[in-house]
Amino acid sequence: VSEETKDLSFEEAMKRLERIVGDLEAGTFSLAESLARFEEGIALGRHCRELLGRADLRIRTLVEGPDGTFAEGEPFDGE
Amino acid sequence: VAVITSPAGAAIRDILSTLRRRFPCVEVLFLPVPVQGAAAAPAIARALDELSARRGADVAIVGRGGGSLEDLWAFNEEVVARAIHRCAVPVISAVGHEKDVTIADLVADRRAATPTMAAEIAVPERVEVQHRLDAVLGSMLARVRSRSERAAARVNELLRSYALGRVRGRIEAGMQGVDFALQQLQRAARGGLRDRAARSDTLAARLGALDPRETLRRGYTACVDARTGRLLRGAGEALAAGDVHVAFHDGSVAARVAARVDEEAR
Numbered sequence: 400v401s402e403e404t405k406d407l408s409f410e411e412a413m414k415r416l417e418r419i420v421g422d423l424e425a426g427t428f429s430l431a432e433s434l435a436r437f438e439e440g441i442a443l444g445r446h447c448r449e450l451l452g453r454a455d456l457r458i459r460t461l462v463e464g465p466d467g468t469f470a471e472g473e474p475f476d477g478e
Numbered sequence: 479v480a481v482i483t484s485p486a487g488a489a490i491r492d493i494l495s496t497l498r499r500r501f502p503c504v505e506v507l508f509l510p511v512p513v514q515g516a517a518a519a520p521a522i523a524r525a526l527d528e529l530s531a532r533r534g535a536d537v538a539i540v541g542r543g544g545g546s547l548e549d550l551w552a553f554n555e556e557v558v559a560r561a562i563h564r565c566a567v568p569v570i571s572a573v574g575h576e577k578d579v580t581i582a583d584l585v586a587d588r589r590a591a592t593p594t595m596a597a598e599i600a601v602p603e604r605v606e607v608q609h610r611l612d613a614v615l616g617s618m619l620a621r622v623r624s625r626s627e628r629a630a631a632r633v634n635e636l637l638r639s640y641a642l643g644r645v646r647g648r649i650e651a652g653m654q655g656v657d658f659a660l661q662q663l664q665r666a667a668r669g670g671l672r673d674r675a676a677r678s679d680t681l682a683a684r685l686g687a688l689d690p691r692e693t694l695r696r697g698y699t700a701c702v703d704a705r706t707g708r709l710l711r712g713a714g715e716a717l718a719a720g721d722v723h724v725a726f727h728d729g730s731v732a733a734r735v736a737a738r739v740d741e742e743a744r
Contacts, residue, residue, distance in 0.1 A: 457506065
């Protein structure tokens with residue numbers, strides 16, 4: 400689960416977390432299933448916090464070449 | 479967040495600084511394009527198409543800083559309007575100042591008065607998102623806590639329940655039954671041994687009765703073939719054997735059968 404979680408974007412992780420809470424609210428799961436979801440939820444929450452905690456804006460550039468195709472370009476810091 | 483604008487203008491700086499301030503964890507995909515002159519409109523349109531084909535972002539900001547009507551003209555061009563319209567990624571337009579309205583602004587999913595405002599539309603405040611995350615995690619924690627508390631309460635309830643009490647009673651009764659059965663088994667085993675001992679005494683007595691020596695003691699004799707030692711069971715056998723031994727209770731004697739006498743006696 401944790402490897403999958405690490406690859407999720409903030410929005411994906413948040414969506415999954417909200418679904419887990421919804422599942423838990425529905426209360427249709429056994430205690431073991433509830434705890435498994437809770438564990439996943441904690442991992443997702445940690446992942447979200449980590450993403451939120453990133454302080455540096457990451458900027459990629461996509462530049463059109465003379466032949467009309469786009470490619471990753473030089474980093475741009477905007478300063 | 480994709481940003482399609484000039485690398486030289488104020489727009490990109492305003493957008494980046496706003497994103498940094500509000501939500502620095504976001505990833506920016508910057509597509510530098512000319513925003514004025516004849517090359518601008520087709521370049522903006524191609525950048526939008528490229529972004530759309532790549533599905534390279536969740537939202538795109540297209541625009542430039544303020545300028546004259548001619549400076550903003552690329553954003554009134556049909557190619558730009560059509561590219562915004564067909565873009566698979568939601569587009570926020572941010573062209574010039576508040577008062578400037580271009581066709582791009584009318585076609586876009588959202589119109590921002592300035593590039594800074596476009597960035598504010600594109601991302602939430604980080605602290606708001608953090609609150610939302612905290613709320614979701616808190617709600618999850620509360621759910622799980624109540625779920626496990628409910629389970630614990632149920633266990634306690636079951637432990638105290640009458641049904642379990644009865645089962646416990648039955649188990650205790652069963653244990654007593656087992657003890658009783660074991661005692662009985664031990665008693666029975668001891669009794670069995672005693673019975674068997676008594677029975678073997680009787681058997682010995684009965685075996686004694688069958689002892690041929692007892693019969694000899696009472697005055698009877700047994701006659702055996704002198705050669706084979708076989709017990710002779712009749713007058714004919716004795717006559718045939720000839721030489722016989724006659725056993726008394728205190729010893730045997732050798733004898734010869736002379737003749738059969740019962741027939742002569744008759």
